[in-house]
Amino acid sequence: MKDSIHVSKENYLKAILEAEAEGRQVIPATLAHWLEVSAPAVTMALKRLRRDGLVEMGADGIVRLTAAGRETAYRTALRHHLIERMLSELFGMEWYQVHEEAERLEHAVSPAFEAKLLERLGNTGTCPHGNAVLPETPAERKKRGEIPLSEAAAGGRYTVVSLHERDPRLLLFLHSSGIDPNNTLRVLSQNYDQTVSIELPAGTSILGRPAAEAVWLRPASQA
Template sequence: MSQEITVSKEDYLKAIIEAESEGHTVIAALLAQWLEVSAPAVTKAVKRLREDGYIEAGREGALKLTTKGREAAHRTALRHHLVERMLSEMFGMEWHQIHTEAERLEHAISPAFEAKLIEKLGEAGDCPHGNKVLPETPAQIKRRGLVALSEATENTDYVVASLYERDSGLLEFLHELGIGPKVAVRVQRRNYDNTMQIKTPNGSVTLGQSAAIRVWVRPNPASRETDEPRRRKKT
């Protein structure tokens, strides 16, 4: 592989399915931005991926995965998912640190080790950020019964169920605020400046819309169980 191509084929293919899940039309310029590589490097990588039968170029340069390319992207996504779960469930690594580590390790997983991880962890479980193996669109996430924190109802109790994991800075920021997987939260109010006041176990914090749209929550069943005896007592 040319030294100018600084990201592996697997990274390019996985980037395409990630970008597709966020509603992007994937073109070379987007991949350069997504993977933080130069335009010439992307041009060479795309040329090789096309020659090897992993992608096709459509109208106006839109890139699409072939069946072969999608299968390869899915395998990389599965290895990433397994590594994240391994780091969390077997080694106790913090949830806000494991994505970046998994990005480094996912390419080093051999088929034999992958099989052992599947045997140990299974393929169906969520990663520590609450995400499935393959990137999901917002519509797919909503079909799981989740709602973006930015759209959550005020004065209703929720539990954090899924986090956007591609942005390591966001994960660190949320961790510092005390907002993480399985954490109970409540939207106390929406502020005039488009921020939100969120109640967490560590106290009240302010969260902007750009972060809130990347946090997915579900109604907290524990709060309903707590409220039920209160309602009975009143009656």
């Protein structure tokens, strides 16, 4: 569990924004789980965020961003995205290392630096994990013809389009399993125990459901 001091106001707001973008309703327990902090720490943080007019909590216990909270959250998400792209595109840092680095640096970006990053990188590209500034819903991704590895048909060849990046341990796990953005893989079988067997350039691998759900694919063009 992380020291609650290191989980800033911006981290809470960004987590709520991400959850909303994924179509989830946020309750305090969701935040405790996502941010790896204790329930009392979440209670205290939410109290401060409500006092500052950044979140609202209804009688239903659901946490929602106010307009001001949404603005701050979006700003943090944009800075996170720009820092990841800066580290990867300008400094050649590996994709599985940039998320944690960006988590630290995003809070230190001044408006002037943000403007310079936008000028250099633009705001329409994807980060090294294949994601836009805000996470998209599964429905939006599927409309573009993408499919999560957990639902991909056996026998099919696919290209890895994007990875859910909230959990740095998951990114390291995927990398060590041979799954990198833009890699091509073949689905060997969807197994009875909800794992999926895949073939990668480096060999075969078996992934459990939580990991397979975080990997988005598009059918590979026929060779």
